Amino acid sequence: MSEQQLFKVTIDNITIEVAPGTSILQAARSIGGDVAPPAMCFYSKLQGSGGKCRTCLVEVSKGSEKDPRPMPKLVASCRTTVMDGMEVKNITSPKVVDARAGVVEFLLLNHPLDCPICDQAGECHLQDLGYEHGKAGTRYEFQRRTFKKHDLGPYIQLHMTRCILCYRCVFTADQLTNSREHGVLSRGDHSEIATYIEKSLDNDFIGNVIDVCPVGALTDKTFRFKNRVWFTKPVDAHRDCPTCSGKAQLWMRGDEVFRVTARKDEWGEVKDTADGKPGWICNECRFEKKAANDWVIEGPSVINRHSVIAQGHYLGLKKPEETIVKVMSGQQPRFFMDIHDVSGVNKPNIELSLINGPATSDVFNETKKD
């Protein structure tokens, strides 16, 4: 195998050599940057994923060295393997750019525009896709489809209207957990993610469906409506976990841990741990460990500075030394106003991160009395 011949592929006029059997998408990802086509359903850590969303369409302008004819139609780069001497056009082909805008329009046909409510906003792949590759308007004039609400238990919130049917969560449940309890029911426009008898999903690793979901269809119920993603601060942390790698990302505000997720790489996929396996995390780490002292914090996560999550996060902050106590010979400074006397927000006696599920008017009204 070591003497295996590498295939030469040219993607957007950049030539690289990859092993036979690599998909065009993976080859493009190894170049990186804008050359890599976007992918909504393909997930390199899940076997069998891809081929459903069509956002990764590329033009193959030369099939291979032996057969230089172009492929007649645009192909899904996640499911097409490279050939020696293949020439691929992604962003350099106006046909691809146009087709992708059409695919985005199709994906958004039934997707509700409730980003202000959705907890995924700010880290949503469909938002990014629509922003980077979509058109400003839609031509759809009909009612968007709606579904009966399914309760998936205390940890995972399903919003079927937001689902784009990428099947990533189904593959995750198949490949990571002992028994899959949910799947896609019905066909065509009626198809939906559901559990068969509204059974709650309680497998050990089922929480990972939240991480693989490219949209806000599957979100963390323990984080639901607690905070916006960009107000929380992502830090890398680990703990000694018997079931999983224990390497996670905490989304903190002050000392409160609002959410725990797996670490993501630049393609939005779960990062590999040191032993080369994907760093899926277990339900206990994800949903139960919501205290800062459960974790060993390694430091702030690196976030792309173009992401909204990076706003207001100051790295390498050096706090100036407090000199008042020294100058006042040990006397503590007296403040004119404690903000908690005036402000009802972030009351010290309400720990939102410790409430199971979203806060309701009960939580806030209770504290109004005292």
Add this chain to the structure above:
Amino acid sequence: MQALTNRVKVVDRKPMTFGEKIYLPAVFKGMSITFSHMFRKKPTINYPEQRRQFSPVFRGLHVLNRDEEGRERCTACGLCAVACPAEAITMEAAERKDGEEHLYREEKYAARYEINMLRCIFCGLCEEACPKDAIYLSETFTPSNYSRKKLVYAKEDLLIPNVLTEADDLAKARGL
């Protein structure tokens, strides 16, 4: 050294002459400028008896809007807070319960919403960021106050009157 501008004045260190030492010419020169201002047009007005006209793009005190059924429009999406350059806006969201549909327009709403008027610079970026038409900068000033504590405006201070239950207050607020 090359001068940075053409308005450089070299400081004159010569000893003062007798005329300058008695100061009186300089005093009279200064007073003549002062008295000449008495006959100029006054730049100030007697507020609040007299009021200036606001520009149509005036950005004043914020209001939180309700929809035509009197429900709060704000869904606590946090875009105003992230757009705010002064970090004056804070909020906490809650989920709408069954039976609260007449109060809140969407599934999620702002249980707490505060604007710290001490920090606000009235730039209007919150209004621009709002996807739900919920926050507007009205054409009034923020009333001044003797206490800092009263300048942190809660949601109740910012919401416009309900069109169904407080129609009179709403008409009054609109100046009708």
